[in-house]
Each structure stands twice: as structure tokens, then as C-alpha cells.
Amino acid sequence: MNVVIHWFRRDLRISDNTALAEAARLGNRVVPVFILEDSLRTGPDVGAGRLAFLLQSAESLRKNLAELGCPLIIRSGRSEDIIPRLCGETGARAVFANKRYEPYAQARDRRLGETLFRAGVEFKLYKDAVVWEEAEILTQTGKPYTVFTPYSKAWKLRPIPPPRPKFKPVPAGPAPALPSEVLPVDPAVFGHPCRQTLPPAGERAALDLLRQFMAGPVLDYSAQRNFPAIAGTSQLSPHLRAGTIGIRTILREWQSARATATAAQTASSEVFLNELIWREFYAQVLSNFPHVTKGAFRPEYDRLQWSQNQEHFQAWCAGRTGYPIVDAAMRCLNATGTLHNRLRMIVAMFLTKDLLLNWQWGERYFMQQLVDGDMAANNGGWQWSAGTGTDAAPYFRIFNPVTQGEKFDPEGRFVRQWVPELTAFPAETIQQPWEDPLYLAKSKYPVRMVQHDVQRDLCLAMFQAVKNPPHP
Ligand SMILES: Cc1cc2nc3c(=O)[nH]c(=O)nc-3n(C[C@H](O)[C@H](O)[C@H](O)COP(=O)(O)OP(=O)(O)OC[C@H]3O[C@@H](n4cnc5c(N)ncnc54)[C@H](O)[C@@H]3O)c2cc1C
Structure with a gap:
């Protein structure tokens, strides 16, 4: 049986996870890994709240995987050092991960891919965080869109893919014993005390939020979404950020909510889809025009x-x-x-x-x-x-x-x-x-x-x- 690593990054879930489902699909023994990157706790833009939410999401993932009899291997440090070392320790011949679109993450993945290639290990990256990525929706002249409305029209002409199957590890003999760190759930340990009151983290919490939103508010979204004193929006953004919910799962629930809706409710909920498309629009802007991270687009x-x-x-x-x-x-x-x-x-x-x-x-x-x-x-x-x-x-x-x-x-x-x-x-x-x-x-x-x-x-x-x- 082949051993492969699934490296969890911004996809801290076992359902609707493209790379994880692919890693398991061919009957591989999957070694799940989470790395608390140094940059996550030392960079200039570290947010204590976001770090706390991430740590809590990773802890929830660890428990979910443990229930499946598949221990999450946790390390902290530099992924570029840790992943090749883990391949050596486990005998993994491939590393699976979902794609990231930030310029620094892409540069890191390119370097890591070269290191792994030299060691004879495949680095397999999958589109997962978005439905359509950088070069998939282009104008008639083959250029990236820079205006939202025509982009969203082109987006809507395409089929919406279903969620990926939930991760099921293959029954195997005892897993190789690997040391694993214990993650703190409080970022104060890293000098970033969190003084913010955070929403509940983890895959279960994300699904609860989604179901609650789809059971009502989505059908009145267009009328309610602009009033801060009303809970008229999904509040899913922290989960989309940590990857505790998959975009295809959200879209499937959105389609189901509309199945029995009136024409007015259907129109109202269409505005919610537009917001999800804004998210994809900006992801492709970042990929196609990375200079935006350093200065004005114009x-x-x-x-x-x-x-x-x-x-x-x-x-x-x-x-x-x-x-x-x-x-x-x-x-x-x-x-x-x-x-x-x-x-x-x-x-x-x-x-x-x-x-x-x-x-x-x-x-x-x-x-x-x-x-x-x-x-x-x-x-x-x-x-x-x-x-x-x-x-x-x-x-x-x-x-x-x-x-x-x-x-x-x-x-x-x-x-x-x-x-x-x-x-x-x-x-x-x-x-x-x-x-x-x-x-x-x-x-x-x-x-x-x-x-x-x-x-x-x-x-x-x-x-x-x-x-x-x-x-x-
Ligand atoms: C100055 C500024 C900064 C922002 N920074 C962020 C950020 O760092 N992270 C972030 O996720 N969103 C950001 N947004 C977009 C938006 O404000 C949030 O996504 C939204 O408020 C999250 O609440 P919700 O999950 O209830 O959204 P909902 O209204 O329920 O929308 C559903 C999802 O669609 C996406 N979405 C909605 N609006 C936008 C938008 N305008 N652009 C891109 N995606 C959108 C989000 O993933 C959101 O969770 C920013 C907007 C502005 C104007």
C-alpha cells in the first residue's frame, strides 16, 4: 500500500476536501499533517484572533480525524524543512495539498515542489478553495476579467460542481508511530494574546451556521444584508478563510434552499451567490495581477x-x-x-x-x-x-x-x-x-x-x- 501525505493548510476539514479525497481515492494510506508555520506567528500581519481561530479549527480537525482512527501529525516550524523530512520518516512517495493563491504561498510551493521532485516525491496540488480559478474564466480575447459584472455572468454560465466525498481512510494495519506536537489553542503562548470574542471554530460549527442561514435568512438576503444590526448574512467568512467549510458544500445547500422558494426569494438569494462570486473574482485578480499586494491595481x-x-x-x-x-x-x-x-x-x-x-x-x-x-x-x-x-x-x-x-x-x-x-x-x-x-x-x-x-x-x-x- 502506498503511503502519501495530505498537508492541511487553508482546508481544515474532512468533508468536501479535494486533495484529501484524491489522496484517499486510490487506496493510499494517508498521513494527515498540519504545520504551524513560523510565519503564522511571527509575520507583521499576524492577527491574534485569526491565529486563535486557526488553532481551534486545527484542534477540531485533530479530533475529527482521531474518530476516524487517523492521527493528525502536528509540527511547527518551516514547511519547506518539515515536509521533506516527513516524507523520509514515513516513506511517502507523494504529498497532496490544496492550492493557495497568495504570491508568497505560491513561491513557497514552487520551491518545495522542486525539493520534493529532486527526492523523487510528487507534489500534487488541487484546486479546492474556489470553484473557478485564475485562468479558467477569461474574456473573449483570453485575458483575465478586471470588471465584476461580466465575470459573474461568465461564472454563472458554468455548472456548479458537487461536493467531494467525505474522507474515509482505508483500513490498514497500525499506522507508523510518528511524534506529534500538541498545539496550544491560545495564541498567547506565541506572544499574541487574543482579546477578541471569537465565533465557534471547526467543521461542525461551520455546518451549523450554514444550515441555519440556508433555513431562512438566505431567502431574504437581498433585503437584509446591508443592515449591521440584523444578522442577515451567513457569517461564514472565517470558516471559508480557515477552510472549515467547502465552497461546493455551500453551493449545494444554496441550490437546495432555492428548490422550494418563491420567485422573490429566489431572486433575493441570487444576491448571495454574487457575493460568493466576488470572492472568486478577487482570488483570480490576486493570481493574475499579484502587483496588487504591493500597490494600486492602476x-x-x-x-x-x-x-x-x-x-x-x-x-x-x-x-x-x-x-x-x-x-x-x-x-x-x-x-x-x-x-x-x-x-x-x-x-x-x-x-x-x-x-x-x-x-x-x-x-x-x-x-x-x-x-x-x-x-x-x-x-x-x-x-x-x-x-x-x-x-x-x-x-x-x-x-x-x-x-x-x-x-x-x-x-x-x-x-x-x-x-x-x-x-x-x-x-x-x-x-x-x-x-x-x-x-x-x-x-x-x-x-x-x-x-x-x-x-x-x-x-x-x-x-x-x-x-x-x-x-x-
Ligand atoms: C475593505 C474591505 C475589506 C474586506 N476584507 C475581507 C477579508 O479580509 N476577508 C473576507 O473574507 N472578506 C473581506 N471583505 C468582504 C466582506 O466584507 C466579507 O466577506 C463579509 O462581510 C463576510 O461576512 P459574511 O460571511 O456574513 O458574508 P456573506 O454576505 O454571507 O457572504 C458570503 C461569503 O461571500 C464572500 N464575500 C462576501 N462579500 C464579499 C466581497 N465583497 N468580497 C469578497 N468576498 C465576499 C465571503 O467569503 C462571505 O463569507 C472585505 C470587504 C471590504 C469592503
Whole structure:
């Protein structure tokens, strides 16, 4: 019987896992491996919440595999050293893994593939995290799409694949005894204490969330998804990030939920599919245009003269800008590591268009805070909001934080939840407390640090200077 390794990365599950199913398909004895990479605990963008969620997901995977009689081998260090060594220790002739799309991960996989090849070991990578990857959906001229709507139309013309079969290890004699480390579930061990309240991790928790969402909210998604005080979205993003749920499983449940839906519900749930396609759109942008990780998708926007005001940046991070919806959002992000999509857009627009600070500062801060922090979606979301990206909001589309708050948090429920200084304010003034006499008299809430109308003009001038530079 052949021995092969399945290397778990961002696919911490035993169901609907392409490489794992393939590893087992031919009757191989599969040695499951998880490596806590050094970079996961030492890199500049380490997020304590995301690391904690990952550790908890790995622990849940370990238990699920143990139930199948298949012990997870855990190591920490550099995968480029550990994987070849494990092949030697187990006699594995192939390493299976699901593909990653971040430029650094792709470079690492290329190097590892060469090392393994020299040792006579196959390194087999499978598409798994997305339905369609970098070069599979192209324009008629064979180029990657840079605009979402035509991309999504092309995406929808293709069939949706079914989930992969659940992993079943082949019955075999006793597994070779390999030493395995015990993972902490608390990232404080690595100097990253997690102060955020996290959602439950693991495959079971992901499936529960999915079923709950598909049993109702998905059919009203289009109407509810923009209101942060309502649980109208799936909240699956941390699971998609850690790979505790497979994309094909989500799509199958989505199809089943629509089977008995009314026409209006079907239309509403179609918007949810669009969001999943946004995720694939940004994954292919990252693969096809890796320069986005270093600067603007449109290079002319790298010349924007952003402000360098650190005090403004610190106030934005801490949720002390004086704009209630922005501050409530940032305090929620800091406390929970999660943030509603509408609020991500509002705070990203505020950082770039009101404070005139570089979107890359916000991109990094988000990566440090978000449990679902994902290079492709985060970069895409920031460049969209800043107006520098592929399918970006045009630079002159600038959210007004007051009207956004009034529209999407009309009673101020979300603001009151996160900004206790404003609990006494009525709905009419909670999004612009400076209009209320209470503001000056009683509240300890910060004075707004900039005036939106003034900043809007400055922002337009900043972009104009790049679009129409003065003649020398
Ligand atoms: C500035 C900014 C930064 C962002 N950073 C991230 C990030 O680091 N990680 C991340 O997963 N999403 C990111 N998003 C996208 C989006 O905000 C989150 O995916 C969404 O809020 C997650 O909540 P949910 O799972 O309830 O989403 P739902 O509304 O239930 O959507 C289902 C899934 O679709 C995907 N999705 C939804 N909206 C988008 C989108 N606009 N772009 C890409 N994928 C999407 C997510 O995987 C999500 O879980 C960002 C958006 C912005 C504007």
C-alpha cells in the first residue's frame, strides 16, 4: 500500500476536501499533517484572533480525524524543512495539498515542489478553495476579467460542481508511530494574546451556521444584508478563510434552499451567490495581477499624495473619530475580529476619502484584526473603496458617513451597542450628535476630527492631481 501525505493548510476539514479525497481515492494510506508555520506567528500581519481561530479549527480537525482512527501529525516550524523530512520518516512517495493563491504561498510551493521532485516525491496540488480559478474564466480575447459584472455572468454560465466525498481512510494495519506536537489553542503562548470574542471554530460549527442561514435568512438576503444590526448574512467568512467549510458544500445547500422558494426569494438569494462570486473574482485578480499586494491595481494611483497624519490613523483604529457609525464599526472590529460588509466599506471610505490616509494602512490594520482576514478579499475590498482597484467605485463616489449611518442603522441600534457615550441620543441625531444640544452638555463622545464636506473636496482635488497632472 502506498503511503502519501495530505498537508492541511487553508482546508481544515474532512468533508468536501479535494486533495484529501484524491489522496484517499486510490487506496493510499494517508498521513494527515498540519504545520504551524513560523510565519503564522511571527509575520507583521499576524492577527491574534485569526491565529486563535486557526488553532481551534486545527484542534477540531485533530479530533475529527482521531474518530476516524487517523492521527493528525502536528509540527511547527518551516514547511519547506518539515515536509521533506516527513516524507523520509514515513516513506511517502507523494504529498497532496490544496492550492493557495497568495504570491508568497505560491513561491513557497514552487520551491518545495522542486525539493520534493529532486527526492523523487510528487507534489500534487488541487484546486479546492474556489470553484473557478485564475485562468479558467477569461474574456473573449483570453485575458483575465478586471470588471465584476461580466465575470459573474461568465461564472454563472458554468455548472456548479458537487461536493467531494467525505474522507474515509482505508483500513490498514497500525499506522507508523510518528511524534506529534500538541498545539496550544491560545495564541498567547506565541506572544499574541487574543482579546477578541471569537465565533465557534471547526467543521461542525461551520455546518451549523450554514444550515441555519440556508433555513431562512438566505431567502431574504437581498433585503437584509446591508443592515449591521440584523444578522442577515451567513457569517461564514472565517470558516471559508480557515477552510472549515467547502465552497461546493455551500453551493449545494444554496441550490437546495432555492428548490422550494418563491420567485422573490429566489431572486433575493441570487444576491448571495454574487457575493460568493466576488470572492472568486478577487482570488483570480490576486493570481493574475499579484502587483496588487504591493500597490494600486492602476499604477497611476500610486502617485496619490496621501496624508501622513498618524494621530488621525490612531483615532480611526481606536474608534474615536467623532463619526458614530465609523467609531461603532471600529470598536466592533477590535472587540470581535469581525465586521459587517457595509461597515467595512464605510470605514474604508472614511479612512481614504475623509482622512485622506493611504488605503494600505487600513488594509494592514484589517489583516491584524480580522478573523476572516484574507489577502485577496481584503486587498480587493480596500482598493474598491479607495477607488484604486480593478472594479473600483469611481474615486468621485464618496460615502457620507452620516447618511450611510442614517440609511443602514436608522434607529442607531448598532451605534448604541458599541458607543456607550451615545446611548442617550435619539435616533434623529445619533448619527450626527453634534446637532444635538446633549452633545456639548453631557456626552464624553469625541469631537469630530474632520468635516466631511471639506475633506470631500480635498479628496477630489487629490485624485484630480493624479488624473490631470499640471503641465511642467
Ligand atoms: C475593505 C474591505 C475589506 C474586506 N476584507 C475581507 C477579508 O479580509 N476577508 C473576507 O473574507 N472578506 C473581506 N471583505 C468582504 C466582506 O466584507 C466579507 O466577506 C463579509 O462581510 C463576510 O461576512 P459574511 O460571511 O456574513 O458574508 P456573506 O454576505 O454571507 O457572504 C458570503 C461569503 O461571500 C464572500 N464575500 C462576501 N462579500 C464579499 C466581497 N465583497 N468580497 C469578497 N468576498 C465576499 C465571503 O467569503 C462571505 O463569507 C472585505 C470587504 C471590504 C469592503
